[in-house]
Amino acid sequence: MTRPTSATSSADAPLVSVRDLTKHYGGGRGFLGASKFAVKAIDGISFDIAPGETLGLVGESGSGKSTTGRVVLQLESPTGGDVLFRGQSLVGLSPRQLKPFRREMQVVFQDPYAALNPRMTVGDFVAEPLIVHKLAKGSERADRTAELFRRVGLDPAFMKRYPHEFSGGQRQRVNIARAVAMEPSFIVADEPITALDVSIQAQIVNLFQDLQESLGIAYLFVAHDLSMVRYLCHRVAVMLRGRIVEMAPTEAIFTDARHPYTRALLSAIPVPDPDIEANRRHLAYDVDANPPAPDAALREVGPDHFLLA
Ligand SMILES: Nc1ncnc2c1ncn2[C@@H]1O[C@H](COP(=O)(O)OP(=O)(O)OP(=O)(O)O)[C@@H](O)[C@H]1O
Ligand SMILES: [Mg+2]
Numbered sequence: 001m002t003r004p005t006s007a008t009s010s011a012d013a014p015l016v017s018v019r020d021l022t023k024h025y026g027g028g029r030g031f032l033g034a035s036k037f038a039v040k041a042i043d044g045i046s047f048d049i050a051p052g053e054t055l056g057l058v059g060e061s062g063s064g065k066s067t068t069g070r071v072v073l074q075l076e077s078p079t080g081g082d083v084l085f086r087g088q089s090l091v092g093l094s095p096r097q098l099k100p101f102r103r104e105m106q107v108v109f110q111d112p113y114a115a116l117n118p119r120m121t122v123g124d125f126v127a128e129p130l131i132v133h134k135l136a137k138g139s140e141r142a143d144r145t146a147e148l149f150r151r152v153g154l155d156p157a158f159m160k161r162y163p164h165e166f167s168g169g170q171r172q173r174v175n176i177a178r179a180v181a182m183e184p185s186f187i188v189a190d191e192p193i194t195a196l197d198v199s200i201q202a203q204i205v206n207l208f209q210d211l212q213e214s215l216g217i218a219y220l221f222v223a224h225d226l227s228m229v230r231y232l233c234h235r236v237a238v239m240l241r242g243r244i245v246e247m248a249p250t251e252a253i254f255t256d257a258r259h260p261y262t263r264a265l266l267s268a269i270p271v272p273d274p275d276i277e278a279n280r281r282h283l284a285y286d287v288d289a290n291p292p293a294p295d296a297a298l299r300e301v302g303p304d305h306f307l308l309a
Contacts, residue, residue, distance in 0.1 A: 072188060110191035121162060208232060
């Protein structure tokens with residue numbers, strides 16, 4: 001149930017490179033010039049994603065995962081550091097300069113209903129990027145939209161329906177169809193299965209995997225827990241308080257975790273065997289007592305295995 005580790009960071013030139021990225025909220029001068037406390041949502045992180053690779057991003061609530069996704073996509077500007085796409089820096093580009101990159105970089109969010117427009121048929125919603133980017137019109141657009149529906153496992157006969165007529169899993173398929181309409185090479189998937197029934201989650205994960213195999217899409221896959229990550233991701237980065245504390249090929253994370261926080265996350269994954277589950281020890285990690293040290297840096301402790309120390 002584990003993925004082959006064919007796509008690794010060193011095999012190809014990176015598609016996405018993140019360098020010393022920071023994103024601070026607030027701060028600056030407040031009332032009567034008093035300095036305000038800044039939230040360091042991202043506090044100096046670096047990673048690469050190869051073409052066709054999935055990098056999992058896991059960590060507790062508030063660790064900076066979603067902020068990382070938004071800044072990588074340039075939906076927000078970083079406070080410092082750089083984001084490169086095919087070697088070109090995206091930071092500081094104008095909306096017009098970003099437009100060709102916007103086609104290649106898409107996003108799928110956690111709540112499939114919030115992303116949809118309730119007053120738009122799902123067919124129009126999926127086709128909208130084709131209109132905005134002038135990619136197809138008339139019957140060609142309708143054919144292309146029907147093809148996208150089939151590709152994500154939806155009957156094209158549903159194209160004329162509205163979002164409220166669909167289940168959560170079907171709505172997420174609609175969002176995924178819209179994201180792949182632009183034939184992107186990179187998708188940020190921010191907890192795309194968290195809001196779905198457990199019985200549906202594996203189907204959507206399989207869909208992401210099928211699309212990767214057929215279209216060569218790279219993913220930054222944000223997740224709370226590690227169980228689906230093991231199945232889908234080639235490598236995993238573990239975030240804590242805006243820092244990456246460990247990053248390694250998926251198997252190394254699961255069999256050779258070095259950071260106590262990674263071990264604590266792993267110990268929280270339920271085991272299907274009730275006898276083992278009943279006797280299992282859940283490891284705790286007190287972040288307030290052991291926050292990442294400001295001067296710590298990622299060091300290689302094994303092949304492609306990095307630990308903040
Ligand atoms: N627009 C904002 N303004 C101020 N603070 C923000 C903003 N967005 C995020 N933050 C703060 O930045 C930190 C990181 O938030 P982020 O949403 O990236 O975490 P997350 O890892 O995605 O959490 P979750 O698992 O709950 O989705 C949090 O402390 C959050 O409160
Ligand atoms: Mg989030």
